[in-house]
Amino acid sequence: MPRGDKDKYTDKQKRKAEHIEDSYQSQGVPKDQAEARAWATVNKQSGGGERKGGSGQTKSPAAKARSRASSARRAVATKQGLARPGQRLEDMTVAQLLERARQQAIAGRSRMRKAELIEALRKG
Known part of the structure; x- marks a missing residue:
């Protein structure tokens, strides 16, 4: 993928970047800088363009629920x-x-x- 090519991004990521860019431009940031900041934000939030495959290490919904519950209990205990x-x-x-x-x-x-x-x- 050539530098600057946005073909691998999902439509949602493209819309998000456009919205962020518009927000920066309304604050007076130049267009090229606003675009760069918008895509940097999208990359930071979602890890870049659409990924296919992955590591293959997925948890079952039940295992995810157990992990979340366990994590929540530990967080409450720490806070208290x-x-x-x-x-x-x-x-x-x-x-x-x-x-x-x-x-x-x-x-x-x-x-x-x-x-x-x-x-x-x-x-x-």
């Missing part, structure tokens, strides 16, 4: 400061240790250092 299952206390952050100590109602936890929190969690 909870530890991963099987994670050692030493590998946890102080915030995670404090959250565990709060759940176990350990008194004086806010003034404890990491080592003290670990010791208190092991006892409690």
